[in-house]
Amino acid sequence: MRIAVLGGDGFVGWPTVLHLSEAGHEVHIIDNLSRRWIDTELGVQSLTPMDSVQERCRIWHEVTGRRIHFHLIDVAKDYEIFKAWLTGHRPDAIIHFAEQRAAPYSMKTDRHKVYTVNNNVSATHNVLAAMVETGVDAHLVHLGTMGVYGYSTIGAAIPEGYLPVDIERLDGQKVEQEILYPTRPGSVYHMTKSLDQILFQFYAQNDGLRITDLHQGIVWGTHTDQTRRHAQLINRFDYDGDYGTVLNRFLIQAAIGYPLTVHGTGGQTRAFIHVQDSVRCIELALGDAPARGERVKIFNQMTETHRVRDLAEMIAKMTGAKVSYLPNPRKEAAENELIVKNDQFLELGLNPTTLAEGLLEEVVEVAKKFAHRVDRSRVPAVSGWTKELGARVDRDPEGKALREVS
Amino acid sequence: MRIAVLGGDGFVGWPTVLHLSEAGHEVHIIDNLSRRWIDTELGVQSLTPMDSVQERCRIWHEVTGRRIHFHLIDVAKDYEIFKAWLTGHRPDAIIHFAEQRAAPYSMKTDRHKVYTVNNNVSATHNVLAAMVETGVDAHLVHLGTMGVYGYSTIGAAIPEGYLPVDIERLDGQKVEQEILYPTRPGSVYHMTKSLDQILFQFYAQNDGLRITDLHQGIVWGTHTDQTRRHAQLINRFDYDGDYGTVLNRFLIQAAIGYPLTVHGTGGQTRAFIHVQDSVRCIELALGDAPARGERVKIFNQMTETHRVRDLAEMIAKMTGAKVSYLPNPRKEAAENELIVKNDQFLELGLNPTTLAEGLLEEVVEVAKKFAHRVDRSRVPAVSGWTKELGARVDRDPEGKALREVS
Numbered sequence: 071m072r073i074a075v076l077g078g079d080g081f082v083g084w085p086t087v088l089h090l091s092e093a094g095h096e097v098h099i100i101d102n103l104s105r106r107w108i109d110t111e112l113g114v115q116s117l118t119p120m121d122s123v124q125e126r127c128r129i130w131h132e133v134t135g136r137r138i139h140f141h142l143i144d145v146a147k148d149y150e151i152f153k154a155w156l157t158g159h160r161p162d163a164i165i166h167f168a169e170q171r172a173a174p175y176s177m178k179t180d181r182h183k184v185y186t187v188n189n190n191v192s193a194t195h196n197v198l199a200a201m202v203e204t205g206v207d208a209h210l211v212h213l214g215t216m217g218v219y220g221y222s223t224i225g226a227a228i229p230e231g232y233l234p235v236d237i238e239r240l241d242g243q244k245v246e247q248e249i250l251y252p253t254r255p256g257s258v259y260h261m262t263k264s265l266d267q268i269l270f271q272f273y274a275q276n277d278g279l280r281i282t283d284l285h286q287g288i289v290w291g292t293h294t295d296q297t298r299r300h301a302q303l304i305n306r307f308d309y310d311g312d313y314g315t316v317l318n319r320f321l322i323q324a325a326i327g328y329p330l331t332v333h334g335t336g337g338q339t340r341a342f343i344h345v346q347d348s349v350r351c352i353e354l355a356l357g358d359a360p361a362r363g364e365r366v367k368i369f370n371q372m373t374e375t376h377r378v379r380d381l382a383e384m385i386a387k388m389t390g391a392k393v394s395y396l397p398n399p400r401k402e403a404a405e406n407e408l409i410v411k412n413d414q415f416l417e418l419g420l421n422p423t424t425l426a427e428g429l430l431e432e433v434v435e436v437a438k439k440f441a442h443r444v445d446r447s448r449v450p451a452v453s454g455w456t457k458e459l460g461a462r463v464d465r466d467p468e469g470k471a472l473r474e475v476s
Numbered sequence: 477m478r479i480a481v482l483g484g485d486g487f488v489g490w491p492t493v494l495h496l497s498e499a500g501h502e503v504h505i506i507d508n509l510s511r512r513w514i515d516t517e518l519g520v521q522s523l524t525p526m527d528s529v530q531e532r533c534r535i536w537h538e539v540t541g542r543r544i545h546f547h548l549i550d551v552a553k554d555y556e557i558f559k560a561w562l563t564g565h566r567p568d569a570i571i572h573f574a575e576q577r578a579a580p581y582s583m584k585t586d587r588h589k590v591y592t593v594n595n596n597v598s599a600t601h602n603v604l605a606a607m608v609e610t611g612v613d614a615h616l617v618h619l620g621t622m623g624v625y626g627y628s629t630i631g632a633a634i635p636e637g638y639l640p641v642d643i644e645r646l647d648g649q650k651v652e653q654e655i656l657y658p659t660r661p662g663s664v665y666h667m668t669k670s671l672d673q674i675l676f677q678f679y680a681q682n683d684g685l686r687i688t689d690l691h692q693g694i695v696w697g698t699h700t701d702q703t704r705r706h707a708q709l710i711n712r713f714d715y716d717g718d719y720g721t722v723l724n725r726f727l728i729q730a731a732i733g734y735p736l737t738v739h740g741t742g743g744q745t746r747a748f749i750h751v752q753d754s755v756r757c758i759e760l761a762l763g764d765a766p767a768r769g770e771r772v773k774i775f776n777q778m779t780e781t782h783r784v785r786d787l788a789e790m791i792a793k794m795t796g797a798k799v800s801y802l803p804n805p806r807k808e809a810a811e812n813e814l815i816v817k818n819d820q821f822l823e824l825g826l827n828p829t830t831l832a833e834g835l836l837e838e839v840v841e842v843a844k845k846f847a848h849r850v851d852r853s854r855v856p857a858v859s860g861w862t863k864e865l866g867a868r869v870d871r872d873p874e875g876k877a878l879r880e881v882s
Contacts, residue, residue, distance in 0.1 A: 236640035
């Protein structure tokens with residue numbers, strides 16, 4: 071297949087590109103490199119030293135003989151350029167990662183809220199409008215998030231996108247309908263993925279576009295079979311308070327002797343998936359496209375759920391790290407249950423990589439190797455969901471400022 | 477109250493501004509005048525001759541002694557300018573009409589789809605982000621549409637925004653929850669109002685913004701008590717295939733001796749409201765704000781439902797006009813039922829203005845007076861929902877081309 075990977079230079083995008091190239095597909099990265107610019111804005115860098123996307127593609131060619139094509143296009147802004155690219159290349163599939171993906175970044179200031187909404191909505195809608203206009207009948211695979219479901223529960227399992235409900239008719243009879251799960255996003259970032267769902271529903275219904283939406287859990291790990299093949303193919307690895315995600319952050323914190331930062335009681339239950347499974351799931355989804363006229367196919371792309379404090383305690387035990395309970399900068403329930411269905415990927419043959427000590431230790435090893443690249447002051451998560459929550463944030467979980475005074 | 481009316485130069489915006497000014501409020505119009513630009517783009521004009529917004533405000537002052545303030549701001553693009561305005565004026569209420577509001581325009585070409593999504597989403601989100609950032613605790617009243625509900629029915633009445641459903645828990649017990657009505661918009665324009673709903677839900681939940689969303693039916697009529705007060709206060713009145721709406725278009729077509737253009741079987745049932753009731757509803761909603769922390773308050777702003785072909789036949793009988801059944805450029809069900817609840821406005825004291833011959837004739841009189849301003853070639857609705865539907869559109873319901881040949 072000819073596959074366009076929008077956002078193919080990112081944390082899950084890059085290993086997906088390599089995985090699909092290895093599998094024999096003709097892969098085109100379309101990226102505006104905004105994630106590299108945001109590193110510059112925030113004054114942080116990937117823990118792992120990343121080469122330019124062009125250099126990464128060159129190395130891949132050297133190692134495997136396979137070509138990955140890179141096109142610098144901003145799908146959110148360059149509608150006509152993207153449309154021309156689509157007309158010229160007519161891909162069989164489009165994988166869409168091209169959105170700002172950090173909840174804390176999306177809540178940082180009003181400027182970041184506005185950027186996230188404008189960028190993510192325009193990117194998704196431009197892709198859809200261009201597909202209709204050019205008549206390119208590609209299978210669109212989008213990376214969504216488990217966060218669209220929200221985390222308040224009534225003891226029901228979270229289905230894969232569609233929820234059966236009973237509705238009372240005028241005659242008093244109840245009838246069953248399957249509806250898009252009532253969304254309850256918890257940040258501006260998550261909200262944009264809820265907006266995407268409505269865009270997908272409309273374009274599948276009106277234009278018969280074939281769309282798969284993957285509601286992904288929190289991705290952990292760093293290497294995949296392909297990124298391991300050369301030092302310069304290494305994946306991006308975020309440790310900072312905006313882009314670092316919970317499990318990987320605990321592992322990095324353990325590696326650099328930083329307290330494991332748990333927000334609130336740590337009673338939040340979240341869904342997780344290893345990056346190796348992420349790329350495998352995307353490949354499985356690609357092979358299982360809906361038909362024209364079918365509704366959007368939704369998968370829950372996760373393999374296990376864990377309570378945040380259980381993860382912290384497990385990693386503390388494994389590494390000897392200390393756990394610090396900090397005020398929560400997010401507006402969310404202190405504790406929640408989470409039961410998630412993921413039958414579809416299991417049926418397609420996914421063999422889940424669950425939390426095993428070996429893999430956790432591998433991440434700690436990577437983090438130790440590059441620990442000299444860490445700016446410790448960028449480790450705390452300081453973006454408040456409201457001004458009141460922001461004012462209570464602990465910006466110094468190490469107590470360094472205090473030590474300096476004494 | 478100090479009230480900002482975003483989009484206060486438009487078809488419902490302008491009479492709302494006058495109504496609230498007359499009621500003693502300090503009214504500020506914020507508008508980018510995009511609707512006047514779109515007239516220019518399409519090469520059409522309001523059937524009624526409209527003065528500039530500045531001139532309209534001057535006339536209102538002459539007639540009533542009251543000032544209406546006009547600020548040229550594009551809320552979708554000029555985020556910082558709007559925020560500065562908000563900081564300087566701190567309104568008690570904001571009425572938000574500032575969105576591209578025609579379904580056929582939103583489906584015209586990919587350019588119009590992209591414009592509608594970017595403009596409408598950015599406008600709404602900018603307003604919300606600016607309210608949070610400035611801490612202005614205004615009541616936000618937004619003009620939504622009945623179209624967010626969609627028109628497929630299972631024999632249940634359409635509630636005011638929230639639908640009670642039964643959901644099965646893991647233990648097999650069913651529990652009732654009230655959810656945001658599962659949206660099923662039928663055009664890119666309607667879809668943007670579905671996106672707005674998600675934005676409102678998030679900002680009410682995260683920031684305690686006080687928001688009312690009015691799901692309006694199709695507005696008909698042209699005069700209100702205030703627009704009648706001076707010839708130059710007259711309201712905009714659209715007859716073209718993009719911005720003209722169904723009932724008003726039938727009346728105009730009758731006035732100029734054009735066939736009444738029914739799309740498909742005319743079996744579509746739609747909700748209607750007279751423009752005089754529209755402005756009254758907005759005033760009622762203003763006086764009934766939700767509390768901080770409450771969920772978004774949703775009203776169905778409509779007073780009656782009618783089947784399109786019944787309206788056409790009624791007006792044909794009243795005026796002697798001919799009815800033409802044309803291919804439908806929209807992708808929609810040929811026939812649908814529609815039962816809508818509007819108890820909340822009735823409880824607040826709305827006394828509905830229903831379809832009465834006198835009011836219908838008033839519209840025909842206005843149309844006849846300005847019939848010389850009509851470009852008959854712009855009367856047909858020619859925007860196709862898909863390319864296939866667009867190709868079947870009848871661009872000449874009068875059969876003029878045919879007559880010219882013979």
